[in-house]
Amino acid sequence: MKKLVILGAGTSGTMMANHLHDKLPKDWSLTIVDKDETHYYQPGFLFIPFDIYKPKQVKKSIDQFIPKNVELIHSAIDRVDKDADQVLLKNGNVIDYDLLIIATGTNIEPSEIQGMDGPEWHKSIFDFYTFEGAKNLRNKLREWEGGKLVVHIAEMPIKCPVAPLEFSFLADSFFINKDMRDKVEITYVTPMDGAFTKPKASKELGYLLEEKNISIVPNFNIEKVDYENNKIVDYGGKEVEYDLLVTVPTNMGDPMVERSGFGDDLNFVPTDKATLQSKVKENIFVIGDATNIPASKAGSVAHFEAEILTDNILRYIDGQPLKEEFDGHANCFIETGHGKALLIDFNYSTEPVTGTFPLPGVGPLRLLKESHMNHMGKLAFRWIYWNMLIKGRHIPFVSSTMSTSGKDLEEVEA
């Protein structure tokens, strides 16, 4: 019997287990390892601070999404011994593998920034990228009486790069609805040179921040949080004061990757961006946030990668050349507040543009424009996630590589 082992039962790992369990040759077994019991719908974390989703709506048990003929091991992972083709578990057990898929994702690491992870963490400094962070921030916002709200990105890359922008927009709506918008100053602080960095998006969406009275501090590379004086300080000496700091801390791959000795400086695994084979060893493949490929770290990217990786795993087993097919395709709803959202569709070489999706010329969703329909799409997506996406079912009309039909590409260079 040969053995395929998947590390991580989050969005990517669960999708791969569902794709592969009935496609592997008969002499292959499939094992998946995760330390946690709970599968979180991570896009839902954004809505928890504003009481739009209840915490129980974004969590289910991992077990219910793993097919019966897949072995599920609940254990933390110590490291991969790539030379011995073995996974060493924290519980002392060792798993031999013939083929390995790393799907261990990315985590926030507030301790990377001086003063962030100190006595004010989850008191006046919050994240919303964890279940606990989102819940604690909800409790804070329920009683907060206003002041300076700073929404902040520590450094790139981060999971779902648009989430902090969505948070700012939803905060504007939230405080208007609570009839206290005049008591809140919202500032968006980013290490990039603007909230929007691509030409088309800047042109189409530049109005949003001004319309919502959100000020922006660009090119801010944080050195430390001065929590005693309620301000963040950048390496150039710039300072921004806050009463409530909502930050996206440094994102890093799992420490397991570092212990295995093959991560980059942020613990992401060097990966071929078209085949998803690792550059570590030919029998190790990588998917989702765990890779270092220049695509967005987002569930939608993992979804498109999963379809191509499934093909490539089967080709590898069969001794055929791998398909160099992954094009960096991402498709994301972006909440803009007041019951509206945007939709963007892009890949490695094509920036987000205007147009219709998924049916060319028809829609019903419109790209790079605010609409209520897009917002309904975002809310409907939670059902699609639990019932189709992580179960590996194909979503109609949406292909794993990006389609150019229905897109206004005339001014865009590849």
Place this chain on the structure above:
Amino acid sequence: MGDKVYAGINCNVDDNGYLTDFNQWNKEVGAAIAQEEGIDMTDDHWKVVDYIQTQYKNEVPLTIRKIGKSGVVDIKTFYALFPDGPLKKASRISGIPKPVSCI
């Protein structure tokens, strides 16, 4: 999109003044772009440019952290060499695209 002459070479640049064809870059072009940014290039500047270009050629995404850990320069010095938006300015002088996010 447009053309701009740096050090006697006709270069293609994007709306933000970044070269769109790395092959058009040479040290004189880099120095001329640096002048526009108000920077007089020294050996320390060129060491950073050399590091950035090597990373770019290997398709390794650049971050301030990565440059700080490179052994070429620490983050404070990087700021001192390329004040106010060091990664942006150093990328432009190195002839590589502006660092961007997904939108």
